[in-house]
Amino acid sequence: MRRRIFGLLAVLLTASLALAACGTAAGPTTTDEGPFRAAFVYIGPPGDLGWTYEHDRGRQQVEAEFGDNVETTYIENVEQGPDAARVIRQYAQEGYDMVFATSFGYMDAMYEVAEEFPNVIFEHCSGYRTRDNMGTYFGRMYQPRYLSGMVAGSMTEANSIGYVAAFPIPEVIRGINAFTLGVREVNPDAEVRVVWTYTWFDPVTERDAAIALLDQGVDIIAQHQDTTEPQKAAQERGAMSIGYNSDHRAFVGDTVLTGPAWNWGPYYISTIGAAMGDGWESREYWGGMQDGLVQLADFSPRVPQAVRDLVDTATQSFLNGNDEVFCGPITAQDGSMFVAAGECLSDGEMLGMNVFVEGVIGTIPAQ
Amino acid sequence: MKLVLHKRETVSKRAVVLVPIVSFAVSLFLGGILLILSGANPLVAYGAMFRGAFGSSVGWTEVLVKGIPLMLTGLGVALAFRLRFWNIGAEGQLTLGAVAASGVALFWSQRLPSWTILPLAILAGCVAGALWAGLPAVLKAVLKVDETLTTLMLNYVAILYYEHLYHVTWRAPGYNSGTERFPEFAWLPRIAGRAHMGIFFALILAVVLWWMFKHSRWGFELKIIGSNPTAARYLGISIARSIVLTILISGALSGLAGALEVLGIARRLQQGVAVGYGYTAIIIAWMAQLNPLGVIMVAMMMAGLLVGGDQIQMRMRLPASVGVVLQGMLLLPMLAGSLFTEYALEIKRPEKLPVAGLQQDVGKEATG
Numbered sequence: 001m002r003r004r005i006f007g008l009l010a011v012l013l014t015a016s017l018a019l020a021a022c023g024t025a026a027g028p029t030t031t032d033e034g035p036f037r038a039a040f041v042y043i044g045p046p047g048d049l050g051w052t053y054e055h056d057r058g059r060q061q062v063e064a065e066f067g068d069n070v071e072t073t074y075i076e077n078v079e080q081g082p083d084a085a086r087v088i089r090q091y092a093q094e095g096y097d098m099v100f101a102t103s104f105g106y107m108d109a110m111y112e113v114a115e116e117f118p119n120v121i122f123e124h125c126s127g128y129r130t131r132d133n134m135g136t137y138f139g140r141m142y143q144p145r146y147l148s149g150m151v152a153g154s155m156t157e158a159n160s161i162g163y164v165a166a167f168p169i170p171e172v173i174r175g176i177n178a179f180t181l182g183v184r185e186v187n188p189d190a191e192v193r194v195v196w197t198y199t200w201f202d203p204v205t206e207r208d209a210a211i212a213l214l215d216q217g218v219d220i221i222a223q224h225q226d227t228t229e230p231q232k233a234a235q236e237r238g239a240m241s242i243g244y245n246s247d248h249r250a251f252v253g254d255t256v257l258t259g260p261a262w263n264w265g266p267y268y269i270s271t272i273g274a275a276m277g278d279g280w281e282s283r284e285y286w287g288g289m290q291d292g293l294v295q296l297a298d299f300s301p302r303v304p305q306a307v308r309d310l311v312d313t314a315t316q317s318f319l320n321g322n323d324e325v326f327c328g329p330i331t332a333q334d335g336s337m338f339v340a341a342g343e344c345l346s347d348g349e350m351l352g353m354n355v356f357v358e359g360v361i362g363t364i365p366a367q
Numbered sequence: 368m369k370l371v372l373h374k375r376e377t378v379s380k381r382a383v384v385l386v387p388i389v390s391f392a393v394s395l396f397l398g399g400i401l402l403i404l405s406g407a408n409p410l411v412a413y414g415a416m417f418r419g420a421f422g423s424s425v426g427w428t429e430v431l432v433k434g435i436p437l438m439l440t441g442l443g444v445a446l447a448f449r450l451r452f453w454n455i456g457a458e459g460q461l462t463l464g465a466v467a468a469s470g471v472a473l474f475w476s477q478r479l480p481s482w483t484i485l486p487l488a489i490l491a492g493c494v495a496g497a498l499w500a501g502l503p504a505v506l507k508a509v510l511k512v513d514e515t516l517t518t519l520m521l522n523y524v525a526i527l528y529y530e531h532l533y534h535v536t537w538r539a540p541g542y543n544s545g546t547e548r549f550p551e552f553a554w555l556p557r558i559a560g561r562a563h564m565g566i567f568f569a570l571i572l573a574v575v576l577w578w579m580f581k582h583s584r585w586g587f588e589l590k591i592i593g594s595n596p597t598a599a600r601y602l603g604i605s606i607a608r609s610i611v612l613t614i615l616i617s618g619a620l621s622g623l624a625g626a627l628e629v630l631g632i633a634r635r636l637q638q639g640v641a642v643g644y645g646y647t648a649i650i651i652a653w654m655a656q657l658n659p660l661g662v663i664m665v666a667m668m669m670a671g672l673l674v675g676g677d678q679i680q681m682r683m684r685l686p687a688s689v690g691v692v693l694q695g696m697l698l699l700p701m702l703a704g705s706l707f708t709e710y711a712l713e714i715k716r717p718e719k720l721p722v723a724g725l726q727q728d729v730g731k732e733a734t735g
Contacts, residue, residue, distance in 0.1 A: 045687065075680045077687040081639015082632045085561065086429045087677060093425055094681075104543050105638050167534060169543045198534060365535045 036098070036276045038062070039091040040074040041084065043103035044201040044226050050245035051200070051226040051262075052076065055102045055125075057246075058264030065269045069276070080105025085113055092117040098275050100268075101125065103200070104171075110134060121275050126171065128351075130282050137267060140288035141171075142178035142350070143318050144260030144296040146325045147311050148242045149182020151257050151299070152190075152220045154307040155240060156183075159190045162213030164223040164230040166200050168364045172224050174353045175260075176360060178325050179222060179242075184359045186310065193218055194362030201226040207233045214239055220257070231256050240302070247297040254300040261297045286347065289318040326350060331358040372710040382708045390704030394697045401693055407683050415682040416675035426674060428560030432632060434670035435562075436461065436624040438569035440648035441655065441662040442576060443620030447500075449580070449657050450613055451593045456503065456518030457621040458645025459525035460496040464622025465629045466529050467495035469636035472553035472629075473537065473546055481552040488553055489626050496622015497615040499525060504614035508607035526641045533636045545637035555631035563631030568623060569663065576659040589613060621645060654701060672697065 038059075046056035059072050073096075078087050084106045091099050092113055098121040101110045107127035114122040114134040122134040130136055152161050161183060165172050180192045193216060195209045206225045210233035213221060221234040222242040231248050234241040235255040243249065243259025267287060274280040287293035296315060299308055317324075326349075328339035333356035339345060345353075356364060375382075399409035420426050440457040447454035471488040479487070503517035537546040557563045580586040588609055591599040599606055624644065629636055651669055655661030672694055679690035 073681070073684065075677070075687075079639055079642055081637055081642075082432070082561075082628075083639065083642065086432070086674065087681075089425060089429075090419070090677060090681060093423070105545075108545075108633070108635070108637070167544060171543070198530060 035069055035071040036066070036272065037096045038070060038072045038098040038100065038272055039096045040072065041078050041087055041091075041099065041101045041103075041106060042074055042076045043078065043080065043105070045076045046074075048201060048227050049248075049251050050228060052102070054246050054262040055100075055264055058268040061265030062268045062272055066272070066276075070272060078106075081109070085109035088113045088122075089116070092120045097121065098123070098272065121280055123271065128284070130284060132282055135271075135280075135282040135285065137271070137285040137287075139262065139293040140286060140323070141260055141262075141294050142174050142325055143289045143323065144294050145175045145178040146182040146185075147296045147314055147318075148222065148258055148260050149179035149184075149192075150186050150311050150314060151182075151303060151307060152179070152222060152242050153183035153185065153187035154310070155257060155303070156187065156190055156220050158217055158219040159187065160216070160218045161190060161192050161220045161222060162210065162216070162218035163192050163194045163362075164206055164209045164213065164221065164225055165194050165196055166224050167198060168196055170351055170353045173356065173364060174350055175224050176362075177353065177357045180357055180359045181325060181330065190359070192222075192360050192362075194356075194360060196362075196365075197225065199225075203227050203229045206230050210234055211237070228252055243297060249297065249300055254302055256297075257300045257303050259297045261295055263292055263295055266292050288323065289315070290321050332356065333358055333360055369715055371713050371715050372706070373713060375709060375711050382711075386704045386708050387701070390700045393700040393704075397700065398693050398696045401689070401696055405685050405689050407685060412679065412683050412685075415678040416672075418675075419678035419682070420671035420675035425560055428562040429674045430667065430670045431562035431566055432560075432670075433673050434667050435565040435569055435631075436628050436644040437647055437651060437666035437670055438573065438663050439565075439624035439627070440621045440645050441651035441666050442569070442573060442659055443496075443500075443617040443624075444645075444648045445652040445655060445657040445659060445662050446576065446620065447614055447617040448652055449589045449593050450610060452504070452507065452610060452614055452617075453515045454500060454503075454518050454614060454617055455515060455649060456500060456521050456618075456645070457648045458641055458643065459518070459522035460499045460618045460621035461625035461628070461645050462522075462525045462529045462641045463499045464492035464496040464625030465636065465640045466525075466532060466625075467622070468492040468626035469532075469537075469546060469549070469629050472549035473636075476550045476553065481550070484550070484553045485555065485630065488630055489555075489623065492622045492626020493619040494622070496625065497619040499622070500614045500618020501611065504611045504618075508610045522645070529636070529640065533638070537636060546635050548635045549630070553630060554634055555627060557631065561632060563627065565624075565627035565631055568627065572620065573659040573663045580659065585613075621648075650698060650702065654705065656705070 040055065040059050042052045042055060044052040046053050056074065059074060062070060063072055075087055078084050080103060088099055088101060088110055100123050102125045104126045107124055107129050110122050110124050111129045111134065114131045118133055120133065124134065124136050126138045127136050163176055165176060176192065176194055183190050183192060193213055195213055197205045197209045199205055206227055207229040210221050210230035214234065214237045220240045220242065221230050223230040223244050228248050228251050231241040231243055231252040235252055240255050240257055243256045246261050248259055249256040271280065289295060326339060327344040329341040330339040332338035338355060338357055354364065402409040402412050420430050440461055444454060444457050468488040468491055471491045472484060475487065476484055499521060503514045503521065506512035506517055507514045533546055534544045538544060539547045555563045555565065588604050591602060591604060592606055592609055596606060625640060628640060633639060647669060651662055651665045655665045676690045676694055679685050679693060680687055
């Protein structure tokens with residue numbers, strides 16, 4: 001029995017050693033000629049019609065913009081943690097000029113690999129660790145979330161809105177708070193019920209969480225997940241929903257009233273353009289509606305004109321560069337003062353947000 | 368007319384040589400069909416996979432990174448299976464090993480001398496894995512509770528607990544998920560690339576187990592209990608005691624895998640520990656025919672398949688799902704093939720069929 005395995009593996013190992021000798025001799029291939037090469041590392045498949053779908057749409061816009069001067073590739077379904085480091089290292093090793101990693105859990109992996117390849121440019125979406133050759137990028141999604149809250153607050157009849165949320169982390173908490181502030185701006189009696197799923201991408205869990213909320217009597221489902229499942233669950237129950245990531249109305253139907261959406265194309269085009277022209281510098285980019293990075297998806301025909309007008313006015317204010325989502329007075333969930341009148345939260349305070357505002361039904365697990 | 372499998376009296380020399388070669392050829396052929404259907408040239412794809420795994424020093428070290436936890440969990444599972452104790456809880460034992468090692472690295476560093484932390488963290492990982500496997504072992508030995516269910520269910524408990532820790536209880540303040548980094552003295556030294564000292568643990572333990580199986584009284588007892596518990600009882604072997612002790616060691620091996628993984632690779636507790644090593648270990652143990660040295664080899668091959676599998680996406684530009692299906696297709700004939708080294712296929716007329724004998728054989732295989 002043992003001999004059998006030894007025999008097989010001996011052949012495999014010998015052959016591989018021979019190949020390894022050839023392989024290492026060739027070494028990594030970095031060329032100055034030929035197209036600029038950029039690789040994207042995705043947490044889910046582009047077919048999720050949400051988070052990864054939008055990043056991949058941005059990648060395609062890069063190809064359309066630069067044509068033969070840029071070559072892009074991607075790898076999907078990469079596990080967060082140790083596996084990501086292997087994948088990122090392989091791209092760097094193979095001579096890619098730039099690597100994008102589009103999930104928070106890739107941060108350590110990318111930070112580690114970036115040190116080994118000083119001539120490769122790394123960009124990590126949604127993290128906070130940077131190097132000379134590694135930058136971060138993300139968007140002020142709380143702005144369109146606030147706007148989508150205004151729509152939900154205007155449209156709810158039960159005065160109760162459900163929110164399927166991935167993780168109790170500042171990014172998601174900030175979104176829930178912005179949404180709730182938007183809801184209560186137009187409807188001070190409405191509440192927002194939160195359920196944590198502890199996953200970004202899990203169609204079944206996302207759907208179950210939406211159903212649990214609908215059972216509690218909410219009539220609109222909002223979400224912070226990667227797929228369209230919460231929207232579909234709402235539709236099947238005859239409820240309406242607020243999408244996220246992309247224009248979910250196109251995939252689910254007009255029960256999706258609107259939704260905060262990403263638009264990565266312009267950012268990817270500008271940062272890759274900068275890198276091609278040697279004008280790239282490491283930075284922590286946090287773009288808003290003004291920059292076109294985040295936006296509100298088109299309204300469903302179900303949204304009345306009066307609501308559209310109200311929201312359009314607020315949208316215009318963001319586009320003009322005003323940003324007063326987290327300006328006081330704002331009361332916290334426990335009734336204490338969260339932001340005093342006349343004050344606004346700094347970027348740092350927003351990035352570390354760890355308390356709910358008044359109107360949210362749900363808890364942030366204590367550390 | 369019927370096709371009948373009967374157990375070979377002696378293992379055929381010809382089968383030992385031919386079966387793996389034919390299985391491997393069938394594997395490549397079936398995988399090739401899949402690749403052609405996906406619009407790729409199979410030869411180019413296989414070449415890319417092979418070079419991705421073994422074609423560079425980075426590839427080799429990454430194969431080791433995947434191979435170390437596969438070796439250790441494979442050893443743990445093989446050890447339990449020798450006793451016909453179906454421990455499919457290696458995943459949970461590995462996860463708790465990672466949790467315990469992280470706990471020591473994170474919280475004992477201020478109280479104890481720094482040089483003690485790394486060995487204590489490794490030890491804690493072993494103990495946690497052992498206890499997590501020991502629970503079903505005691506239930507089995509004392510109350511005859513079926514271990515297949517208990518070990519499987521405890522996986523989910525362990526994984527949910529681990530997720531709760533890095534998402535909530537132990538999360539580093541301020542941001543998303545994951546604990547603080549371990550202090551540097553708690554890092555397991557690396558040899559090359561990310562390949563760490565854990566490889567020595569795996570190799571030494573494999574040789575020790577191999578020797579023990581062959582030459583020690585314990586190895587003899589395992590063999591008797593596994594093949595004939597009644598005989599073991601007559602020989603005066605305490606089966607309950609043997610099961611519990613052996614399964615504690617089985618769990619400790621998986622716990623060690625988890626500890627080394629966090630101390631050597633991630634250096635903090637975060638997502639990416641419970642990625643299926645404990646389940647792949649079951650395939651490895653079977654393919655290695657429960658032989659510890661075979662486990663090392665098969666684990667390396669399996670790690671190569673996992674690392675090389677990246678190329679299906681990176682080089683061949685095929686979707687991730689094709690890679691996963693291909694990996695399954697390559698394994699299936701190899702597993703099925705091992706059947707033919709132990710059993711011979713015969714064509715028989717139904718009336719002459721000695722069905723009872725066969726069923727007994729098969730029944731024994733399945734229930735132990």
